[in-house]
Ligand SMILES: Nc1ncnc2c1ncn2[C@@H]1O[C@H](COP(=O)(O)OP(=O)(O)OP(=O)(O)O)[C@@H](O)[C@H]1O
């Protein structure tokens with residue numbers, strides 16, 4: 001699992017002159033992995049995907065796919081090995097699933113009728129192949145979009161928030177499919193999401209971004225361990241000296257005090273409650289509690305919903 005299917009180095013891009021929307025992005029997607037590309041809304045997931053695919057022109061850095069740099073000479077060869085689902089799939093509602101697949105197959109060329117039935121089977125829509133797509137649920141449409149992406153038997157699948165808008169059943173079906181494609185056919189999957197829980201359930205690897213920058217990239221197992229690390233919390237209190245005494249009796253480590261805030265180190269989130277209880281019993285008012293650890297702080301935004 002050492003070779004990288006996608007690798008970017010110092011990737012940079014900006015929509016306008018004002019700021020950098022993607023900065024110094026080093027992505028490493030190992031062959032055979034399910035790579036979760038995680039970040040809150042507006043963090044740059046879709047933009048990065050467009051840059052990787054060459055749909056947007058990068059301003060800085062390098063992109064390589066299947067070990068070859070993405071340049072005009074190699075772009076089409078590289079892309080022929082990639083299946084994408086990057087927006088809601090454009091489907092013809094008045095046509096059946098099979099007819100939609102046949103049209104998509106025509107654009108791609110060299111797709112057999114047998115393969116069309118095969119992909120329909122893979123996404124578990126074989127029983128509704130002749131049904132008009134306008135009668136499909138969002139989850140079914142999304143799976144048909146995936147079937148289209150699978151037509152040319154890609155080595156790499158790039159999915160931009162494939163579970164967006166789906167109900168819990170639809171989410172589970174999509175998650176199961178992604179895993180199945182990976183284990184059964186060895187497809188490398190690059191999937192974006194703004195939900196940490198989703199990535200933890202599906203992926204082997206994770207890259208966490210915010211404001212166009214990579215904050216963390218490793219295996220999901222390593223991420224789970226890292227989450228247990230020490231937390232830094234800033235507290236705003238009214239009685240500084242009394243607060244320090246409470247910290248001492250509770251054995252909480254003071255990192256520094258800045259602008260009327262106490263920066264302390266604790267073991268886990270439940271220690272925050274204990275600390276506040278301790279401060280309250282000594283009549284210290286707590287005005288503000290801020291988790292400073294950027295990864296932990298990020299996890300909070302990524303776990304909402
Ligand atoms: N076409 C565009 N023109 C100008 N700015 C854009 C454009 N598309 C995105 N942006 C800006 O670039 C940044 C990254 O957006 P992007 O869509 O890549 O984020 P995202 O992580 O995919 O978000 P979401 O979870 O909402 O899909 C945001 O600040 C966004 O406002």
Ligand SMILES: [Mg+2]
Pocket residue numbers: 045046047160
């Ligand atoms: Mg997006």
